[in-house]
Amino acid sequence: MLRWLKQNLLGSWRDVVLTLLGIYIVVNIVVPVVRWVLTEANWAVVTTNMRLLMVGQYPIEQVWRIWACVLLLALLIGLSWGLWISKSIGDTGGRSRLVGIILLLVPPLFALFPNGIESLPMLLSVSVLGLIGYLAATVLTTQQSLLKRLTTLGWIVYIPICYVLIRGLGDLLPVVSSNLWGGLLLTLLLTAVGIVLSFPLGVLLALGRRSQLPVIKWFCIAYIEVIRGVPLITVLFMAQLVLPLFLPQSIEIDRVVRAMAGITLFSAAYLAENVRGGLQNIPRGQYEAAEALGLNAVQKMTLIILPQALRIIVPILVGQFISLFKDTSLVTIVSLLDLLGIANTVLAQPNFIGTQREVYFFIGVIYWLISYTISALGKRLELRQQMSAI
Amino acid sequence: MHEINTNSTNTPPIISCRDVHKWYGEFHALRGVNLDVKKGEVVVIMGPSGSGKSTFIRTINRLEVHQRGDIVVDGIELTHDVRNIEKIRSEVGMVFQSFNLFPHLTVMENITLAPVWVRKWKKEKAEEVATELLQRVHIPEQAQKYPGQLSGGQQQRVAIARALAMQPKVMLFDEPTSALDPEMIKEVLEAMSDLAESGMTMICVTHEMGFARNVAHRVGFFDQGNIVEIGPPDQIFRNPEQARTKQFLAQILH
Numbered sequence: 027m028l029r030w031l032k033q034n035l036l037g038s039w040r041d042v043v044l045t046l047l048g049i050y051i052v053v054n055i056v057v058p059v060v061r062w063v064l065t066e067a068n069w070a071v072v073t074t075n076m077r078l079l080m081v082g083q084y085p086i087e088q089v090w091r092i093w094a095c096v097l098l099l100a101l102l103i104g105l106s107w108g109l110w111i112s113k114s115i116g117d118t119g120g121r122s123r124l125v126g127i128i129l130l131l132v133p134p135l136f137a138l139f140p141n142g143i144e145s146l147p148m149l150l151s152v153s154v155l156g157l158i159g160y161l162a163a164t165v166l167t168t169q170q171s172l173l174k175r176l177t178t179l180g181w182i183v184y185i186p187i188c189y190v191l192i193r194g195l196g197d198l199l200p201v202v203s204s205n206l207w208g209g210l211l212l213t214l215l216l217t218a219v220g221i222v223l224s225f226p227l228g229v230l231l232a233l234g235r236r237s238q239l240p241v242i243k244w245f246c247i248a249y250i251e252v253i254r255g256v257p258l259i260t261v262l263f264m265a266q267l268v269l270p271l272f273l274p275q276s277i278e279i280d281r282v283v284r285a286m287a288g289i290t291l292f293s294a295a296y297l298a299e300n301v302r303g304g305l306q307n308i309p310r311g312q313y314e315a316a317e318a319l320g321l322n323a324v325q326k327m328t329l330i331i332l333p334q335a336l337r338i339i340v341p342i343l344v345g346q347f348i349s350l351f352k353d354t355s356l357v358t359i360v361s362l363l364d365l366l367g368i369a370n371t372v373l374a375q376p377n378f379i380g381t382q383r384e385v386y387f388f389i390g391v392i393y394w395l396i397s398y399t400i401s402a403l404g405k406r407l408e409l410r411q412q413m414s415a416i
Numbered sequence: 417m418h419e420i421n422t423n424s425t426n427t428p429p430i431i432s433c434r435d436v437h438k439w440y441g442e443f444h445a446l447r448g449v450n451l452d453v454k455k456g457e458v459v460v461i462m463g464p465s466g467s468g469k470s471t472f473i474r475t476i477n478r479l480e481v482h483q484r485g486d487i488v489v490d491g492i493e494l495t496h497d498v499r500n501i502e503k504i505r506s507e508v509g510m511v512f513q514s515f516n517l518f519p520h521l522t523v524m525e526n527i528t529l530a531p532v533w534v535r536k537w538k539k540e541k542a543e544e545v546a547t548e549l550l551q552r553v554h555i556p557e558q559a560q561k562y563p564g565q566l567s568g569g570q571q572q573r574v575a576i577a578r579a580l581a582m583q584p585k586v587m588l589f590d591e592p593t594s595a596l597d598p599e600m601i602k603e604v605l606e607a608m609s610d611l612a613e614s615g616m617t618m619i620c621v622t623h624e625m626g627f628a629r630n631v632a633h634r635v636g637f638f639d640q641g642n643i644v645e646i647g648p649p650d651q652i653f654r655n656p657e658q659a660r661t662k663q664f665l666a667q668i669l670h
Contacts, residue, residue: 329529
């Protein structure tokens, strides 16, 4: 122990300086923050408004639909964890197990908040379903390929299913107007839809930019360069304010859909440039080999070139998706009540004047938790691919 | 060297190139190349670097576009018609200097990809054929590995198997051993010799003298964008007629 201390903290004069600096930071910053979180902060503002922060004004009697989405997500994550992540080659010891256990503990931890946010049984069943998925994936060793296919299918249909569940469907499920969506729910929806839609659009734009046909090529270049030259806020304003001018009065697109369109169109332009970077890294020989085998242009792209190009840019894509997630907070400006927007309305409540620290600290932690999860999953993906393509 | 069917003189050649020209901008890379290849024939093409020999065999499956002249492969003329090009490409296998295996796919997937997607075979059938081909190039145990895990010689043999999986009528080899360490050249040449023995029509750009002497029916000497001299290996190596051929052979034989 002492030797470890000496080697790692006091090895040279530089280490000594860094150690002292570290101690200074811990004493002066970390300690006060922890003390504030544990003793001084008035968390009642968060706990009383938990439902608002999570789902906005989504009607209480319909909240079970959101729970259904969360439970399905827990199951899918559990399955994927068991099928892929915990088995990936190069998993250093129990690291993925540790992260898994922490993830399992998060939902019950939420139940520790006093004065009744979500019910404990619901939160527990999130963990339980995640665990069931994981166990199913590890125990049913004979059905691995079937499970893998089902899980992949599950991920593909997950977001459409959630969208239908949350929005409602004709007579079966009463429609919940998107004006009532809010909080973390809205943030996640904007992010998920943004990622899922901008991905194919971005790939098409990247391919279009390399097209031999001048019209397509110049259209794609113009699109990409215009969007990249404009801040996201402008695009969001355009989507909210300018778009209705072009459409006939009878067509009313709701504001959330307009924001989703804005985010998607914006993200697609950046994605296209990243994909283009990946495409440029594929050697000519790969194109020639694919052509020499008689593959047609579409097969060449989808089977040979794109899979390699996308693999190369996984780290960049993960980064882009994280910033997309955080950038959704800009929809506050066009008065949608996402996590940040709803936090601002909570702060306007007369009972909770002066609780900015608590509220912003809380939503900061949520943003961090989700960003970190995306980034950790991305690391796994990178590792797996390095293994398969040494 | 096996005998090719000499009666075939009156049947049309499987590859026929007439007056093939290609320009890269100002540079006249191919200057009216003529070459007929009979079914089952093995033709080796040699020549100094930059002479256009690689460009020439790449025009045969349209990896390079020729601007003048006719190329007919197995009765199909190469034109700008995309369907013709894809048709010819599925009949002509190609092996590259730098292997060009698909690094994101296993050896088995590399070989079965084109049969499944282009020939529309069932996956089981394609895998059966692939296993057979891997045995033929002596690496059946590598089927589930990725190309990056194989040696250069093994990769090139996988590339040969990948091209053969399409059951092509003609095989083109573009300097298949130039990127290999000396100890791996032999295993690739053996695979090529076996293939020639089985009656495959082959055009090989290579400087492997031993291979040319023992396997080729004809050796062509390529210089400055054209075939300067072509004939049986004995004649080309012992009594070349052209001064340029003599000079080149003297250089590569030391």
